[in-house]
Amino acid sequence: MKNFRYQLSCAVIILACLLFSTTSQAAKGGKKISSDLFGLFFEDINYSADGGLYAEMVQNRSFEYNPTEQKTWNPFSYWEYVAPGFSYGRINVETAAPIHPNNPHYVLLDIEHIGHEAKYTGISGVGIKNSGFEGMVVKADDKYNFSMFARQLGNEPVSFTICLQTLKGKILAQTTVSVAASDWKKYTATLTPSANCDTANLVVLATNTGKVGLDMISLFPEKTFKNRENGMRADLAQMLADMKPRFIRFPGGCLAHGDGLGNMYRWKNTIGPLETRKEQRNIWGYNQTAGLGYYEYFRFCEDIGAKPLPVLPAAVSCQNSGGTWQVGGIGQKALPMNEMQEYIQEVLDLIEWANGPATSVWGAKRAAAGHPAPFNLQYVGIGNEDKITPEFEERFKMIFAAVKAKHPEITVVGTVGPAPDGEDFTKGWKLADDLKIPIVDEHYYTSPEWFISHQHRYDAYKRNATEVYLGEYASWGNKLRNAIAEAAYMTALERNGDVVRMASYAPLLAKKDFTQWKTDMIFFDNVKINPTPNYYVQKMFSANQGDYYFDKVIAKDEKDVNLAASCVRDSKTGDVILKMVNFGSAPKSMKINLGQFGTIIPQAEQTVLSGDANVENTFDNPQNVLPVASTVKIGKSFQYSAPAMSLTVVRIKTKK
Numbered sequence: 001m002k003n004f005r006y007q008l009s010c011a012v013i014i015l016a017c018l019l020f021s022t023t024s025q026a027a028k029g030g031k032k033i034s035s036d037l038f039g040l041f042f043e044d045i046n047y048s049a050d051g052g053l054y055a056e057m058v059q060n061r062s063f064e065y066n067p068t069e070q071k072t073w074n075p076f077s078y079w080e081y082v083a084p085g086f087s088y089g090r091i092n093v094e095t096a097a098p099i100h101p102n103n104p105h106y107v108l109l110d111i112e113h114i115g116h117e118a119k120y121t122g123i124s125g126v127g128i129k130n131s132g133f134e135g136m137v138v139k140a141d142d143k144y145n146f147s148m149f150a151r152q153l154g155n156e157p158v159s160f161t162i163c164l165q166t167l168k169g170k171i172l173a174q175t176t177v178s179v180a181a182s183d184w185k186k187y188t189a190t191l192t193p194s195a196n197c198d199t200a201n202l203v204v205l206a207t208n209t210g211k212v213g214l215d216m217i218s219l220f221p222e223k224t225f226k227n228r229e230n231g232m233r234a235d236l237a238q239m240l241a242d243m244k245p246r247f248i249r250f251p252g253g254c255l256a257h258g259d260g261l262g263n264m265y266r267w268k269n270t271i272g273p274l275e276t277r278k279e280q281r282n283i284w285g286y287n288q289t290a291g292l293g294y295y296e297y298f299r300f301c302e303d304i305g306a307k308p309l310p311v312l313p314a315a316v317s318c319q320n321s322g323g324t325w326q327v328g329g330i331g332q333k334a335l336p337m338n339e340m341q342e343y344i345q346e347v348l349d350l351i352e353w354a355n356g357p358a359t360s361v362w363g364a365k366r367a368a369a370g371h372p373a374p375f376n377l378q379y380v381g382i383g384n385e386d387k388i389t390p391e392f393e394e395r396f397k398m399i400f401a402a403v404k405a406k407h408p409e410i411t412v413v414g415t416v417g418p419a420p421d422g423e424d425f426t427k428g429w430k431l432a433d434d435l436k437i438p439i440v441d442e443h444y445y446t447s448p449e450w451f452i453s454h455q456h457r458y459d460a461y462k463r464n465a466t467e468v469y470l471g472e473y474a475s476w477g478n479k480l481r482n483a484i485a486e487a488a489y490m491t492a493l494e495r496n497g498d499v500v501r502m503a504s505y506a507p508l509l510a511k512k513d514f515t516q517w518k519t520d521m522i523f524f525d526n527v528k529i530n531p532t533p534n535y536y537v538q539k540m541f542s543a544n545q546g547d548y549y550f551d552k553v554i555a556k557d558e559k560d561v562n563l564a565a566s567c568v569r570d571s572k573t574g575d576v577i578l579k580m581v582n583f584g585s586a587p588k589s590m591k592i593n594l595g596q597f598g599t600i601i602p603q604a605e606q607t608v609l610s611g612d613a614n615v616e617n618t619f620d621n622p623q624n625v626l627p628v629a630s631t632v633k634i635g636k637s638f639q640y641s642a643p644a645m646s647l648t649v650v651r652i653k654t655k656k
């Protein structure tokens with residue numbers, strides 16, 4: 001009873017605080033908007049994960065590549081048989097006794113002779129060499145964590161030399177490992193290169209005769225993002241962390257619903273020890289190791305303070321499956337009804353895995369992976385821009401009902417097709433209205449002009465009904481004008497932050513020369529990162545979010561469609577944030593009145609992104625367009641001249 005009274009009084013206090021803060025803000029003219037507005041869309045497209053954000057340096061570490069991914073691929077792709085010093089032996093890819101049935105292929109090395117013929121001065125042995133993702137980038141004196149699974153299959157233990165080499169064979173780092181267990185066992189070692197190299201190879205060389213099985217040959221930099229084991233490439237991850245996104249949606253995109261039923265992304269295949277995870281063909285034409293799996297996605301979200309937004313298939317595959325997009329669709333396949341209960345349970349299990357106590361069946365698996373505390377999952381997406389067919393609707397309804405019944409605390413995000421209008425959009429919204437789906441996911445990729453001319457799209461959306469997650473959007477291009485058109489639109493998203501709960505530009509990452517989607521936010525290769533102007537716009541908005549929107553603070557020529565502006569306040573810091581956009585070709589004046597915000601600090605942080613409309617950042621000149629930050633003097637009211645083709649963010653501190 002005492003406890004109940006305590007809880008009741010806490011609840012009353014919390015309610016009173018909430019009411020007070022809401023009304024005190026409202027009295028100042030602010031409209032409550034989403035505090036999760038700007039986040040990230042992460043899909044393993046354009047080599048974003050393997051070969052990208054996921055810091056594994058060995059390509060095809062588990063010998064699972066196959067021709068369904070790329071016609072010329074096989075389990076030995078990206079590996080080379082080596083036998084220096086006039087050595088010889090035999091090599092095979094086998095499946096007879098794998099580490100785990102999910103990971104069926106491994107290499108069998110039969111070392112017949114280690115040669116040390118006269119005049120040969122290098123290391124001798126029989127083994128394999130991996131060229132990574134177009135070479136491995138190593139830095140002098142940094143540490144690299146090597147590991148492999150191996151089993152001794154002959155009578156004698158087998159010693160290995162593990163080394164990093166330049167393309168010409170110069171040894172950069174070297175260590176030894178001895179394989180003496182007849183069962184699969186993980187062996188580890190550290191390599192410390194003596195020099196920098198951007199194109200290193202990893203060599204695994206047996207140095208005595210014998211027979212051995214090898215699998216899961218891996219190399220990670222010790223310096224991953226936040227030094228996480230099985231972690232992320234630090235520089236790329238930092239670029240994302242710098243954006244301060246409020247959420248991350250993963251693993252797709254089309255990757256989530258997959259190319260046919262067998263290719264749907266099944267989260268359970270992506271957790272647990274790496275050697276037990278199930279690799280699969282990536283819908284975008286390569287391989288997914290699942291090394292960056294659900295555990296790593298959730299951990300990364302936590303590491304950068306973003307809410308996780310996993311998107312699960314709605315038990316149907318992509319409508320473009322099998323390349324049917326070439327004939328207009330509809331390759332959508334639906335899970336048979338007799339598999340639906342099991343599938344629904346898979347969705348519910350995810351919630352338990354993320355949020356359940358460490359004593360629950362699935363919570364225990366999370367704890368075993370190293371995270372006993374819950375991940376505080378709030379949002380779950382069901383479906384990705386699916387064709388709204390009767391088969392989809394039937395399955396979506398079943399999943400939605402089950403989640404709602406068992407987990408009313410979870411906010412489900414539904415889907416309304418791949419376009420800003422049309423048949424799937426209309427049917428998807430009708431379904432959302434009928435079922436009262438809390439949020440639906442809209443997608444559109446279109447011209448900059450469309451973004452400029454549709455800034456009022458959400459003004460007319462019904463309030464206190466289904467909200468919007470603008471889960472994928474971009475204007476076609478990475479020129480400054482594309483980014484500024486998106487900026488104008490984003491001010492409208494803020495203005496409509498009472499109906500638009502979340503928004504994420506797409507796609508996020510793209511590896512140079514390995515892209516399947518032309519317009520992306522951040523390009524990278526193994527060494528460099530090339531952020532687009534679109535990245536800077538996203539960052540300027542994302543790192544400057546507020547939870548109250550104020551109109552009438554910025555006065556501008558309302559007839560000029562090239563001008564856009566918004567004003568938000570972050571109630572945690574009390575900061576007032578102005579965003580002013582000019583998509584036109586001449587500077588334009590705007591008048592700011594901060595009268596309603598009490599005492600303001602007359603020095604503000606100003607960031608301006610502007611330049612030639614058609615300029616882009618390139619790998620050679622990644623700084624063609626860069627935001628310029630400065631401290632400016634402001635008053636309660638002031639004029640601002642927005643440069644041609646620009647976004648300006650002004651962050652103002654107030655006395656609370």
Ligand code: AHR
Pocket residue numbers: 043045252253254255384385418443472506507517
């Ligand atoms: O963002 C790239 C792709 O665009 C996504 O995978 C898909 O959802 C959309 O069609």
